[in-house]
Amino acid sequence: MLAEAVLPLSNKLRLAVLVSGGGSTLQNIIDAVESGALQAEITLVVSSRRDALALERAKRHALPHIVLRPRDYSAASSFDHALCAALEVVRADLVVLAGYLTALGSETVSAFSGRIMNIHPSLLPAFGGHGYYGRHVHAAVLHHGCKVSGATVMFVTPEVDAGPIILQEAVPVLDDDTVETLAKRVAEVEKRLYPLAIKLYGAGRLSLKGRRVHIAEEAEHEASAY
Ligand code: GRF
Numbered sequence: 001m002l003a004e005a006v007l008p009l010s011n012k013l014r015l016a017v018l019v020s021g022g023g024s025t026l027q028n029i030i031d032a033v034e035s036g037a038l039q040a041e042i043t044l045v046v047s048s049r050r051d052a053l054a055l056e057r058a059k060r061h062a063l064p065h066i067v068l069r070p071r072d073y074s075a076a077s078s079f080d081h082a083l084c085a086a087l088e089v090v091r092a093d094l095v096v097l098a099g100y101l102t103a104l105g106s107e108t109v110s111a112f113s114g115r116i117m118n119i120h121p122s123l124l125p126a127f128g129g130h131g132y133y134g135r136h137v138h139a140a141v142l143h144h145g146c147k148v149s150g151a152t153v154m155f156v157t158p159e160v161d162a163g164p165i166i167l168q169e170a171v172p173v174l175d176d177d178t179v180e181t182l183a184k185r186v187a188e189v190e191k192r193l194y195p196l197a198i199k200l201y202g203a204g205r206l207s208l209k210g211r212r213v214h215i216a217e218e219a220e221h222e223a224s225a226y
Pocket residue numbers: 019020021022023024025026054097098099100119120121133134190
């Protein structure tokens with residue numbers, strides 16, 4: 001029966017992960033789920049590119065995956081509608097952007113308002129927004145002569161890289177850093193930070209006050225549940 005088929009198989013946090021590239025972020029989440037550090041299940045991986053290495057990772061771990069490319073739709077709004085529908089079909093609790101290089105449309109952002117996260121390899125609001133992705137971010141940080149950089153996990157709002165910040169962690173920029181060495185240092189931080197943010201979300205410990213994300217202490221959260 002259809003009604004039975006759509007019943008949740010478990011009460012774990014249902015994640016949909018959106019990818020476009022190498023998939024190191026997806027792999028971090030897979031590892032955290034498989035090790036039991038993150039109580040969640042990846043119900044869908046959506047790739048905006050057919051050739052994304054991230055798709056291979058999804059296949060290797062037997063995760064449901066689809067390719068949805070903006071170029072296959074005549075209008076941005078139809079692509080937005082198709083993506084939103086795919087996320088709704090799998091009843092995603094949280095949409096996790098993982099190196100996803102396509103801007104989300106208004107239908108998806110509003111349908112999943114407060115339920116979409118992204119990670120960015122700088123201390124936002126510095127070096128964020130259009131054009132700042134991957135190695136471009138680290139190149140700009142080095143070019144500017146910054147002494148620190150880092151990673152930011154945020155909720156997604158219509159403006160790129162401008163949503164409320166959930167977690168941030170700094171790393172030093174060393175005198176002899178190259179784009180590669182700095183990227184590696186930031187990636188180490190990302191590996192811990194993103195699963196932690198998802199875990200906090202799943203535990204119901206994140207709340208929004210204006211632009212500020214409040215993280216409840218474990219005890220504080222338990223107390224408010226009664
Ligand atoms: C990282 O810079 C991360 O901050 C950003 O995407 C990059 C990783 O790409 N969101 P991928 O996960 O290896 O495809």
